[in-house]
Amino acid sequence: MEQTSQSRLGTPQKTIxxxxxxxFTFQKKFxxxxxxxxxxxxxxxxxxxxxxxxxVLEIGPGIGTMTQYLAERARHVVAVEIDRNLIPIxxxxxxxxxxxxxxxxxxxxxxxxxLARVYNQSxxxxxxxxxxxxxxxxxxxxxxxxxxPVDNITVMVQKEVADRMQAGPGSKDYGALSLAVGYxxxxxxxxxxxxxxxMPRPNVGSAVIRLTRHQKPPVxxxxxxxxxxxxxxxxxxxxxxxxxxxxNSPEVPFSKEMIGAAIESxxxxxxxxxxTLTLEQFAGLSDYFAEHG
Ligand code: SAM
Numbered sequence: 001m002e003q004t005s006q007s008r009l010g011t012p013q014k015t016i017x018x019x020x021x022x023x024f025t026f027q028k029k030f031x032x033x034x035x036x037x038x039x040x041x042x043x044x045x046x047x048x049x050x051x052x053x054x055x056v057l058e059i060g061p062g063i064g065t066m067t068q069y070l071a072e073r074a075r076h077v078v079a080v081e082i083d084r085n086l087i088p089i090x091x092x093x094x095x096x097x098x099x100x101x102x103x104x105x106x107x108x109x110x111x112x113x114x115l116a117r118v119y120n121q122s123x124x125x126x127x128x129x130x131x132x133x134x135x136x137x138x139x140x141x142x143x144x145x146x147x148x149p150v151d152n153i154t155v156m157v158q159k160e161v162a163d164r165m166q167a168g169p170g171s172k173d174y175g176a177l178s179l180a181v182g183y184x185x186x187x188x189x190x191x192x193x194x195x196x197x198x199m200p201r202p203n204v205g206s207a208v209i210r211l212t213r214h215q216k217p218p219v220x221x222x223x224x225x226x227x228x229x230x231x232x233x234x235x236x237x238x239x240x241x242x243x244x245x246x247x248n249s250p251e252v253p254f255s256k257e258m259i260g261a262a263i264e265s266x267x268x269x270x271x272x273x274x275x276t277l278t279l280e281q282f283a284g285l286s287d288y289f290a291e292h293g
Contacts, residue, residue, distance in 0.1 A: 009065040009093060012036045015199050018063050022089050026200055030083050031132025034062045035156075037197035040208075045069045047190035047210050048128045048154035055120035059107045059129035059139060059155075062086060064093040070128060071097045078119050080107045107139060112148040124151040124213075131155050133202070137177065140211070144184040153185070153211040162189050162207035169278050176235045180228065182218070182279050185211035219283040227286035234274025234282075242274045254293055262288040 015036050026032045035041055050056055054074040061067040061079035070077045078101045087104050094100050116122050127150055136157050143150055165181045166189055167173035181187055191208040195201040221227045233249030234242055246252045246259045266284050
């Protein structure tokens with residue numbers, strides 16, 4: 001559905017107008033930084049590849065700026081907003097659209113499988129969001145771990161977090177988040193976005209990252225939960241060797257000897273550090289414990 005440029009949000013003037021009209025005050029605790037740059041909005045929607053029959057889940061629509069862009073391309077948009085002060089504003093800014101459902105809820109408490117069932121016959125959703133940065137990781141990991149049917153997740157996150165998601169072994173940004181993202185999806189940074197594209201301006205740089213869900217994880221591992229415990233233990237103590245990191249972790253119940261034997265079974269030296277291991281090597285380590293532990 002086309003809107004006139006007059007009712008289009010996504011500019012500083014229009015955003016200020018809406019905020020003043022409704023006496024809205026930004027809530028820091030909800031990570032409210034609204035997008036005010038049409039080029040960035042276009043880039044996000046294009047990176048997500050929203051089109052045709054898609055059903056999109058938008059997390060945190062704010063005053064509805066990106067929601068308009070999404071609704072003009074998708075079959076349906078479900079937008080979940082925690083701040084009840086934004087609900088009457090959304091009712092007004094999205095008034096001309098008949099393919100948007102607004103839910104006033106906390107995304108971390110919503111049953112997204114149920115949303116997919118109701119609005120998309122349990123087919124995969126596209127998730128698009130300018131995320132509240134204080135809960136980026138729980139939202140993304142929640143989507144992956146709960147086995148929600150998702151095609152891709154295209155989100156604005158802190159630049160530093162996007163770099164960590166895309167990092168490979170040996171780089172300073174490589175860590176548990178890089179491995180978790182790599183297990184579930186293929187990451188691609190679609191744009192870097194400076195603070196002046198938001199109102200109010202955040203203190204950090206941002207980036208749009210697209211995470212395309214793997215049909216099947218790139219490694220087969222007997223017990224993924226165990227593998228992720230080992231990964232967390234290895235990166236909790238970055239300066240230690242892998243052997244000491246695992247040995248000191250309360251999450252890893254194996255003896256020092258067995259940890260040594262597992263590392264040796266991968267053909268790695270006892271002095272190896274966790275941050276140099278690939279996802280395949282963590283899977284190998286985990287399978288060794290699953291077989292011998
Ligand atoms: N999409 C809008 C935009 O781009 O201008 C707003 C983005 S702003 C960074 C994040 C939005 O997420 C805010 O509207 C905030 O109220 C909402 N939000 C914060 N925590 C949330 C949660 N737990 N569940 C749902 N929405 C949340």
